[in-house]
Amino acid sequence: MVAxxxxxxxxxxxxxxxxxxxxxxxxxxNNIEKYGGSTQRIFVSGHSAGGYLTSMIGLDKRWLxxxxxxxxxxxxxxxxxxxxxxxxTVRAERGIDGKQPIxxxxxxxxxxxxxxxxxxxxxxxxxxxxxxxxxxxxxLWRMMRVVGHPHTTLHELQGYNHSEMAVPxxxxxxxxxxxxxxxxx
Numbered sequence: 001m002v003a004x005x006x007x008x009x010x011x012x013x014x015x016x017x018x019x020x021x022x023x024x025x026x027x028x029x030n031n032i033e034k035y036g037g038s039t040q041r042i043f044v045s046g047h048s049a050g051g052y053l054t055s056m057i058g059l060d061k062r063w064l065x066x067x068x069x070x071x072x073x074x075x076x077x078x079x080x081x082x083x084x085x086x087x088x089t090v091r092a093e094r095g096i097d098g099k100q101p102i103x104x105x106x107x108x109x110x111x112x113x114x115x116x117x118x119x120x121x122x123x124x125x126x127x128x129x130x131x132x133x134x135x136x137x138x139x140l141w142r143m144m145r146v147v148g149h150p151h152t153t154l155h156e157l158q159g160y161n162h163s164e165m166a167v168p169x170x171x172x173x174x175x176x177x178x179x180x181x182x183x184x185x
Contacts, residue, residue, distance in 0.1 A: 002028045006053065014090040014106060018063055021046075021053035025074070026067030040184060043076045043177055047166050049089070051082020055108035055140070058117055074117040076180050078173050081123045081162055084109045084136030101132070109136070112143040118151035119144060120176045124165035125158050133162065 006020035029039050046054045057063045058077040064070065086102040096102060103109045121141055126134035134156055144152035155172055157165045 002032070009089045009093065013093050014087075015063075017049075018053060018056050018106075019066070021050075022057045022063035022067060025057055026064060026069045029067075029069050029073065039073065041075050041181060042073070043078060043180070044074055045078035045080065045173060046082070047080040048082065048162065049087065051079030052087045052108070053082075054079040055082050055084070055119075056106070056111075058119070059108050059111035059113065060105070061111075072115060072117060075184075076118040076120065076176060077116070078120045078122070078176060079137075080166055080169050081129065081133050082108070082121075082137070083133070084140035085132075099131070109140055109143060112140070112147050112149070114148040114150075116144070116149055118176075118180060119149070119153070120172065121152070121154045122165070122169045122172055123154075123156055124160040124162050126156060128159070128161035129165075130162045 002024070004021070004024035006017045006024070008017065025042070025044055028042055032039055032042065044054045044058060054077050058071055058074050061071045084107065086104055086107040088098045090106050091098060091100065091102055121137045123129055123134045123137045137154060141152055141154035157168050160168055
């Protein structure tokens with residue numbers, strides 16, 4: 001496991017934090033074998049803003065391409081309650097109200113594609129989650145299915161809010177990783 005961080009707003013503006021996340025994943029690809037790991041078994045996950053970054057670097061190929069890494073080399077993407085639309089911090093930086101949904105090139109939904117890595121979307125209960133978070137993930141799940149992506153799954157954790165959902169999500173992540181690793185050559 002490689003735990004990373006990224007620069008935060010307002011110290012930096014978008015897309016610096018996406019670039020930071022991509023640099024961390026690229027570092028992992030370039031160094032994991034020195035620590036006994038495999039470049040074939042790199043899964044990316046994060047919660048909330050980290051979930052957004054997970055989806056952005058896995059679905060929008062340009063961020064890892066800047067480091068000569070193909071996004072499709074990621075073994076799986078597991079965003080926890082990440083935005084499907086353009087992140088509210090990006091919208092705030094642009095002076096756009098937090099309730100105004102935007103889907104542009106800084107939205108995971110803008111980059112749905114059939115050939116993306118396997119994707120496990122996990123959110124809290126739609127009635128307890130942050131505004132629209134479940135619905136954004138449900139729409140991302142649906143659009144990935146529409147484009148023919150064969151490995152997108154969505155879980156809504158009943159009874160858990162945005163901050164509570166991470167711990168009960170961990171067994172879903174472990175099951176997803178084990179299944180993916182078991183199917184590898």
